[in-house]
Amino acid sequence: MVDDRSQSAEDGTPDLEHFREAARSFLREHLPLKQESDDQWALPFFTDVAEAEQHFLRGRRWQKTLYEHGFAGLTYPSEFGGRGFDARYEGVFRDELLLFDIPRALVAATISMLGPTLLKFGTDEQCRRLLPRLLSGDDAWCQLFSEPGAGSDLATLACRAERDGDRFIVNGQKVWTSGAQFCTHGMLLARTNPDVPKHKGITFFLFDLGSPGVDVRPLFQANGSADFSEVFMTDVVVPMEAVLGSVDEGWPVVRAVLSNEASFIGGGGAGEPSEPTNEKLVRLAREFGKAEDPVIRQDLVRHFSRERLVSVMGARIQASIRNGGPPAVDPSLLKLFTTANRVLSGDLAMAIAGPSAMITVDTRSEWLQAELTGRYVFSIGGGTSEVQRNNLAERSLGLPREPTNDRAIPWRKIPRG
Numbered sequence: 001m002v003d004d005r006s007q008s009a010e011d012g013t014p015d016l017e018h019f020r021e022a023a024r025s026f027l028r029e030h031l032p033l034k035q036e037s038d039d040q041w042a043l044p045f046f047t048d049v050a051e052a053e054q055h056f057l058r059g060r061r062w063q064k065t066l067y068e069h070g071f072a073g074l075t076y077p078s079e080f081g082g083r084g085f086d087a088r089y090e091g092v093f094r095d096e097l098l099l100f101d102i103p104r105a106l107v108a109a110t111i112s113m114l115g116p117t118l119l120k121f122g123t124d125e126q127c128r129r130l131l132p133r134l135l136s137g138d139d140a141w142c143q144l145f146s147e148p149g150a151g152s153d154l155a156t157l158a159c160r161a162e163r164d165g166d167r168f169i170v171n172g173q174k175v176w177t178s179g180a181q182f183c184t185h186g187m188l189l190a191r192t193n194p195d196v197p198k199h200k201g202i203t204f205f206l207f208d209l210g211s212p213g214v215d216v217r218p219l220f221q222a223n224g225s226a227d228f229s230e231v232f233m234t235d236v237v238v239p240m241e242a243v244l245g246s247v248d249e250g251w252p253v254v255r256a257v258l259s260n261e262a263s264f265i266g267g268g269g270a271g272e273p274s275e276p277t278n279e280k281l282v283r284l285a286r287e288f289g290k291a292e293d294p295v296i297r298q299d300l301v302r303h304f305s306r307e308r309l310v311s312v313m314g315a316r317i318q319a320s321i322r323n324g325g326p327p328a329v330d331p332s333l334l335k336l337f338t339t340a341n342r343v344l345s346g347d348l349a350m351a352i353a354g355p356s357a358m359i360t361v362d363t364r365s366e367w368l369q370a371e372l373t374g375r376y377v378f379s380i381g382g383g384t385s386e387v388q389r390n391n392l393a394e395r396s397l398g399l400p401r402e403p404t405n406d407r408a409i410p411w412r413k414i415p416r417g
C-alpha cells in the first residue's frame with residue numbers, strides 16, 4: 001500500500017516526492033528492471049493459445065498487485081476503488097514504470113476504455129459494483145463491437161437485443177474481439193430499436209460472457225497469433241441493470257469508448273508507458289554496424305522525436321480525461337501519428353537489417369518480421385486510419401460530414417449484403 005505518512009493535512013494525498021519514492025520501491029520489489037530481462041526481442045504477440053492465455057493472466061495478476069498495493073486507479077474516486085489523486089501522480093508513476101519490464105496485456109487497454117466511460121455514464125450502483133473489480137483485474141473486459149457487416153460503419157450493427165419485460169434477449173455475432181476467450185465480461189453493442197436511424201436504437205450493455213448461450217471461438221491471424229475471437233450469442237438473457245447509459249441511446253457511450261481507445265493505442269493508456277521501439281532500433285543499428293550511417297541516423301532521430309511527441313500527447317490526453325475534461329488533443333490525431341511512426345519503424349528495421357532478416361530464423365529476425373507486418377494492428381484496430389481522418393476532419397476541423405445516404409432512414413430499411 002502507498003505509505004501515506006507524508007500526507008498533506010487537507011485531503012489525505014501523499015506528498016508527490018514521497019509518492020515517487022514509494023512507487024519506485026514498490027516497482028523494484030515486484031518487477032525486473034528492463035536491462036535484466038533476457039527476452040529483449042520478445043514478440044508482441046503469441047502464436048500458442050496457452051502462452052497467450054498465460055500472458056493475459058500475468059496481466060491480470062499484475063493489475064491485482066497494483067490494486068492491492070494502492071497503485072491502481074490512482075485518479076479514480078476512492079469510493080469506487082481508486083485513490084482520488086490528481087493526474088500528476090499518474091504521470092509520476094508512468095515515469096517510474098519506464099525502467100521496468102511490465103507484464104502488459106489487454107487488461108490495461110480495457111481499463112482505459114471502460115473506466116472513464118463508466119465514470120461518465122454509469123449509475124452510482126454500477127460504478128460501485130464494477131469499478132473496483134475492473135481496477136483490481138478481478139473482472140477482465142473485452143470489446144464486443146465489430147461484426148462481419150459492421151466495422152468502420154459500426155452504427156450499422158445487426159446484433160439484436162429484444163426487450164422482454166425487465167430483461168433483454170440477445171442474438172447475434174461479433175468478430176475480431178481481442179482477448180474474448182480469456183475475458184469474463186464484454187462491452188456489448190446491440191440493436192434495441194430497428195425502426196429508427198442507425199445511430200439511434202443502439203444500446204450499450206455491460207455483458208457477462210459466462211451467460212448461457214454465449215459461444216466464444218478463437219480466430220488465428222496470418223502471422224499465427226491467437227489473440228482474436230468471434231463471439232456468437234443465442235437467446236442470451238441480459239438484465240436491465242446491464243444497460244450503460246439509456247436504452248436506445250448507446251451511441252454517445254460508444255464514442256467515449258472509441259475515443260479512449262484511440263488515445264490508449266496512441267500511447268497514453270492506463271498508467272503504463274508504451275514500449276519504446278526506438279531503443280530496439282538503436283540496438284539493431286549497432287548490432288548491424290549501421291550506427292554511423294547518416295541516413296539511418298537521421299531516420300532514428302525522426303522516429304525518436306515522434307515517439308517522444310506521441311508519449312507527451314498521450315500523457316496530456318490521459319491527464320485531461322482523468323481530470324474530467326475533454327481530451328487535450330484529438331485522440332484520432334494521436335492514433336494517426338502513432339500509426340505513421342509504426343510504418344516508419346518497420347521500414348527502418350528493414351533498412352537496418354537488410355533482406356537477410358527475412359530468411360534468418362532467430363528471435364531478433366522474428367521481431368523484425370513482426371515489426372514489418374504488425375503495422376496493421378495500429379492502422380486497422382480501434383478504427384482505421386481513413387476513419388480517423390474523417391473524425392479529425394469533422395470533429396477538429398469542423399468540415400462538413402461525409403455524405404451518406406443511410407443516416408436518416410430507419411436501420412431496418414438499410415440494404416445489407
Ligand SMILES: Cc1cc2nc3c(=O)[nH]c(=O)nc-3n(C[C@H](O)[C@H](O)[C@H](O)COP(=O)(O)OP(=O)(O)OC[C@H]3O[C@@H](n4cnc5c(N)ncnc54)[C@H](O)[C@@H]3O)c2cc1C
Binds near residue numbers: 151377382384
Ligand atoms: C488488432 C485489432 C484488434 C481489434 N480488436 C477489436 C476488438 O477487440 N473488438 C472489436 O469489436 N473489434 C476489434 N477489431 C476490429 C476493428 O475495429 C475493425 O477491423 C475496424 O473497425 C475496421 O472494420 P473492418 O475490418 O470491418 O473494415 P471495413 O470497415 O470493411 O473497412 C475496409 C476498408 O475500407 C475503408 N473505409 C471504410 N469506411 C470508410 C470511409 N467512410 N471512408 C474512407 N475509407 C473507409 C477502411 O479504412 C478500410 O481500409 C480489431 C481489429 C484489429 C486489427
